[in-house]
Structures are given as C-alpha cells and as structure tokens.
Amino acid sequence: MGTGVTIVAPSNLYDCRLGNSCFIGPFCEIQRGVSIGDYTKVQSHSFICELVTIGSHCFIGHGVMFTNDRLASGGPAMGDRTKWQSTHVGDHVSIGSNATILPVSICSHVVIGAGSVVTKDITKPGVYAGNPARFLRDISVP
C-alpha cells in the first residue's frame, strides 16, 4: 500500500496493491491480486474482482461492478481459473456510477457513462455510454 491512502469503513479489501494517494470509499470489496495506480479514487459500493488492473488518476464511481467471468459456458467458472478473464484499465479513465465492466481492456483517457455496460475492448480515447456501451464523442486528451 502506497502513502497517503484513504480507506473509508466499512470496506473489505483483501491482498491487493494500492498506489499512493488512493481513495477507497465505504461498502467496497476489492479482491486479492487487484492493482490500483496512484491518485485513483474508488467510490462507495464498488466491487473490483481478481484479475483487474487499474491505472493511475482514474475515477471509479459508486456501485461499479467489475467481472472476470463471462459465464460463457452457460454458468459460472466456479473456481476454474482457466475460464476467468482479466480486465485492464489504463490511466485517466473515469467510470460512471452503476456501470458494469465485463472482462475487457480500456485504454487511457476514456469516460464511461453512468449505468453503462461495457462488453467490448475500448481502444480509442473518448466518451462511451449505454447498454452495451457505444462511442459517443471524443474528449480532448492533454
């Protein structure tokens, strides 16, 4: 765990890596092996599962659910990790509240609208929203 980290109780964090100056709101669960970069904020009620990596300067809204199992074989992997998939989120990514993130890669400088369901990789900076999430517009990348 880095320096200057704030964790608001109650939250359940397991063996995960938090960068410097991270903020974790209440009622969160963050599973083992998760890595979160510097200055990233995770708001209340969010769940971050194993095999998720989040970059720095990100904003994870309230009630955001990450996943590592697409239930692709008609049910959950039930501990069969060979069926789990990873999620990678770049830097300066903002994910709106109540969004759901399937196992995907999201590049840096992306905004996901609140309530969206991200089902595919996002490889171009911009604003995405909807169920399934689609590209809405560009954003200015510094």
Place this chain on the structure above:
Amino acid sequence: MGTGVTIVAPSNLYDCRLGNSCFIGPFCEIQRGVSIGDYTKVQSHSFICELVTIGSHCFIGHGVMFTNDRLASGGPAMGDRTKWQSTHVGDHVSIGSNATILPVSICSHVVIGAGSVVTKDITKPGVYAGNPARFLRDISVP
C-alpha cells in the same frame, strides 16, 4: 433530523437533513447537505451525493445511485465544485432499484423503472424507464 426516523445499520450518513418518519435502509451512504422530505424511504445499497434534494413521500429503491458530476470535461471534477450540478426530486416520486440518476430535476408524481438511467429533466408526471429513461405512460395523479 425529524421525529420517527429509522436508520438501519450499517449506513454512513454525513451532515444531511432527514424529515419526519424517514426510513434509511442498510449499506447506504448519504452525503453532507442532502435534504430528504417527510415519509420518504431510502432502501438498502443506495448512494445520495451532495447537491441532491428529495421531496416527501418518495420511495428510493435498492442500489439507486445519484450523481452530481457528468464527467463532462473528460473526467471527474475532482473537488472543483463549480463543475458539480444539483439534482432535485419532487414529492411522491418512486425510483426503482438499481436506477442511476444523472444531475437532473424530476417533478412530482413520477415513477422511474428499475434499472433505468435518467439522463434528462423530467417535467411531466408519468412512468419512465430504460437506458436512457423514456416516457412510458401516464399515471393518475390524485
């Protein structure tokens, strides 16, 4: 805080105003400055942020997420309150579980379907649902 208020633990409430006979379920976070009217119920897992005002006789379902930041400049306001926007909910408004409410105004006598994403002001009584939420049908207003 009014009389006859019920708050189920664990919930995190900050410096907010609750009217008479309000009910707050478990696993809620209600931020400072929020105002909630008489006889309004907030169910479990809901998050109500700063700059939200809710009237009386409202029903806020489970897992409802309010927002005050549209991430409009390509990222979160990160404490720059000049970029935050307020939400006003009238009286006799019912919001279904897992709904997401962007910073909008919702007039009195409105029903928001479960799982909806409200992105625009609602100025006419009725039932609204979907992502984004759209008008479905009228309701009888007493």
Place this chain on the structure above:
Amino acid sequence: MGTGVTIVAPSNLYDCRLGNSCFIGPFCEIQRGVSIGDYTKVQSHSFICELVTIGSHCFIGHGVMFTNDRLASGGPAMGDRTKWQSTHVGDHVSIGSNATILPVSICSHVVIGAGSVVTKDITKPGVYAGNPARFLRDISVP
C-alpha cells in the same frame, strides 16, 4: 440454515432459509421468507427481497437487485402485501453482476448477462441480456 454455509460479514440476513453449502458475500441484504437452495452462491452487494425463491446450484452475481413491487399503481405498495409479486428462480441459473430482476419466474438453466434488466418471465433455457433482457442464444443443458 443448512450445513457448510459461508456468510461473509457485514451482511444483513433476516429470517430466511439457506440450503447446504450456500455462500453469501459481504454487503448483502436477504429479507425474511427468502429461500435459497443448496450450493447457491450470492455475491457481494446483492439484495434479495421477500417473496423470492432461488433454486440450487445458482450463481447470483455482485450488486444484483431483486424486486417484489412493480410500482404498478404509480407508487410503492408501502406495506400493502396484496400488491407484492413473487419471483421464482429455478436451478442452475446464473445472474450477472448489477442485473435487476423484476418479479418474474426464471426457469432452470438460464444465464442473465451482467447489467441486464429482466422484466418478463423466462420459460426457455438460454442466455438473456440487455435492458429489457432478450434472448441471445441457447446453452447446452446437461
């Protein structure tokens, strides 16, 4: 409560029935009268209300919200149980994270995609997703 049940704190469970080898994650609320079958897992942040019955070998993801009130008369039933409706979930049903389940029946061998809103009965095995949830494809039923 059956044998071999795991419940991760904090969770609020009322007078409900849990079968053998059930798992209940943290930050859940399960109301009175709920029945959950053997080997079923309920992940973090989920809410299961009165009048819900879930079979065996099911997987309820994170942040899944069940409902028993369609707000059909323009507002919540507010304790008038004659207006509540029940939900029945069969066996081997997997419900993805952040899904919302209106009062419906879901047959056995069904997968509900993450972030979906189930508004109608599901009577045929398969994968369903979207808001509202629609049939996507068949699954192989053993």
